[in-house]
Amino acid sequence: MNQTPIIDTEVAVIGSGIAGLSAAMFSCNRDISAAVIGGPGATGFYSGYIDLMGVFPGKEPQVKSDPWQAIGDLYSKFPEHPLNLIDSPDIKSSLQEFLDFLQSQNLQYTGFEGSNLSALTPLGTGKPTYRVPETMWQGIRARQEKTSCLFLDIQGLKDFDAAGLVSAMQDSWPGIRSDCIQFPGLAEGREAYPPLLAQNLENQTRRRELARVIAANLQGEKAVGLPAILGIYRPGLIKREMEEIIGATIFEVPTMPSSVPGIRLKEKFSNYFDQKDNIQGFMQQRVFECTKQGNKDFLLQIGGTKPEKKLRAKSVILASGRYLAQGLQASRSKIREPLFDLPVTQPDNREDWHKSDLFDPEGHRANLAGIQTDSAFRPLDTHGNPIYRGLYAVGSILANADWMRFKCGGGLCISSAYRAVENMK
Ligand SMILES: Cc1cc2nc3c(=O)[nH]c(=O)nc-3n(C[C@H](O)[C@H](O)[C@H](O)COP(=O)(O)OP(=O)(O)OC[C@H]3O[C@@H](n4cnc5c(N)ncnc54)[C@H](O)[C@@H]3O)c2cc1C
Numbered sequence: 562m563n564q565t566p567i568i569d570t571e572v573a574v575i576g577s578g579i580a581g582l583s584a585a586m587f588s589c590n591r592d593i594s595a596a597v598i599g600g601p602g603a604t605g606f607y608s609g610y611i612d613l614m615g616v617f618p619g620k621e622p623q624v625k626s627d628p629w630q631a632i633g634d635l636y637s638k639f640p641e642h643p644l645n646l647i648d649s650p651d652i653k654s655s656l657q658e659f660l661d662f663l664q665s666q667n668l669q670y671t672g673f674e675g676s677n678l679s680a681l682t683p684l685g686t687g688k689p690t691y692r693v694p695e696t697m698w699q700g701i702r703a704r705q706e707k708t709s710c711l712f713l714d715i716q717g718l719k720d721f722d723a724a725g726l727v728s729a730m731q732d733s734w735p736g737i738r739s740d741c742i743q744f745p746g747l748a749e750g751r752e753a754y755p756p757l758l759a760q761n762l763e764n765q766t767r768r769r770e771l772a773r774v775i776a777a778n779l780q781g782e783k784a785v786g787l788p789a790i791l792g793i794y795r796p797g798l799i800k801r802e803m804e805e806i807i808g809a810t811i812f813e814v815p816t817m818p819s820s821v822p823g824i825r826l827k828e829k830f831s832n833y834f835d836q837k838d839n840i841q842g843f844m845q846q847r848v849f850e851c852t853k854q855g856n857k858d859f860l861l862q863i864g865g866t867k868p869e870k871k872l873r874a875k876s877v878i879l880a881s882g883r884y885l886a887q888g889l890q891a892s893r894s895k896i897r898e899p900l901f902d903l904p905v906t907q908p909d910n911r912e913d914w915h916k917s918d919l920f921d922p923e924g925h926r927a928n929l930a931g932i933q934t935d936s937a938f939r940p941l942d943t944h945g946n947p948i949y950r951g952l953y954a955v956g957s958i959l960a961n962a963d964w965m966r967f968k969c970g971g972g973l974c975i976s977s978a979y980r981a982v983e984n985m986k
Pocket residue numbers: 575576577578579580581598599600601602603604606607608609610611612613818846847848849880881882883885886887888900955956957958964969970971972974
């Protein structure tokens with residue numbers, strides 16, 4: 562009889578977004594064997610900034626320049642926010658380990674020592690964030706110092722609007738202008754996508770051609786703002802090589818999805834996992850069922866379009882995201898967690914899910930729905946007790962952390978994953 566062999570691991574991480582990838586990396590660093598299963602999730606949308614705590618939402622949202630001070634004040638204003646479950650030193654350690662990992666993989670991030678910075682959005686507004694890819698850093702400096710700057714559109718690229726950026730910023734940043742160039746090798750009239758252009762710039766000849774096109778368009782500007790397309794694997798190197806030819810600083814500005822900085826993160830983790838004996842990656846696969854074997858291990862059925870393999874794990878970290886990734890599912894009357902049917906904190910009535918104004922500064926209660934945990938990130942039952950020994954929930958699936966309003970997405974994913982893994986040691 563053809564019996565599917567069971568793959569054993571200490572921890573199964575369900576989800577390969579920022580939370581799941583971080584959890585697998587933290588496990589590997591602590592000699593805990595891990596299997597990570599999941600599809601793209603929100604990473605393809607991720608603008609690349611690591612938010613930590615940027616805004617206290619409310620009728621008059623308060624922008625926070627010091628995320629650590631904000632985290633210190635969080636409990637008094639928003640006692641249910643899950644970042645309250647983690648001590649600040651642990652949050653700091655988690656971010657440091659995450660950034661050290663990226664640095665070891667040649668993906669540098671930067672920022673101010675203890676404060677947030679105002680990063681450029683694709684719309685030309687500023688957003689408080691904690692760390693940015695080094696390829697975006699000079700744009701923040703240029704905006705602060707009002708350096709003369711050329712923003713470039715690329716023919717056929719709909720996910721970026723340099724002219725719109727310039728018109729949104731030129732009152733506060735004189736000396737900026739926009740232009741539109743043809744990407745070398747791309748047929749005129751052809752639609753362009755950020756990942757395709759980034760892949761092209763991995764080729765040295767192509768990036769030299771692009772640098773020469775940019776240099777020919779400069780009118781004495783000291784800096785050039787480009788959509789985030791400076792390669793997938795070696796953005797720092799590509800930036801430096803092109804700067805030498807152009808003779809001016811270049812920097813990236815996030816595009817609309819698909820977002821290359823998110824793809825870069827995912828690629829770095831995937832390549833790292835491929836080299837490690839104690840991590841098994843099941844990317845582009847999903848968990849169809851996960852059951853607890855009495856008081857012992859978890860048994861997971863995983864595969865592409867149908868269950869193909871079985872995985873046995875002592876612990877499970879549920880990092881399955883929100884509505885977009887199907888970690889939470891909303892029917893007409895209820896928000897559900899589909900894998901374990903965990904209790905989901907949510908409003909009693911559907912009418913209370915959303916405010917009538919889409920842009921209500923206080924946000925929508927559906928975005929606060931999610932899984933409630935204890936300080937070890939174990940999901941709780943309705944009596945406040947951990948549901949399963951060995952089950953953790955981390956990242957954006959957590960209740961009471963509307964990342965869109967608080968600007969806390971990446972920081973919460975990384976630090977909750979860290980706490981869950983530390984708890985397993
Ligand atoms: C447009 C946009 C821009 C953003 N920009 C930023 C930013 O600049 N900075 C920032 O800090 N945050 C940002 N965020 C927020 C940030 O993206 C999220 O907070 C974060 O990506 C959530 O990560 P996650 O790992 O919790 O979930 P996700 O990234 O959604 O990942 C969930 C994972 O679970 C998997 N999954 C779900 N169900 C199953 C199953 N049954 N079996 C296996 N796998 C499963 C999915 O395939 C996916 O891999 C942005 C979000 C959006 C939408």
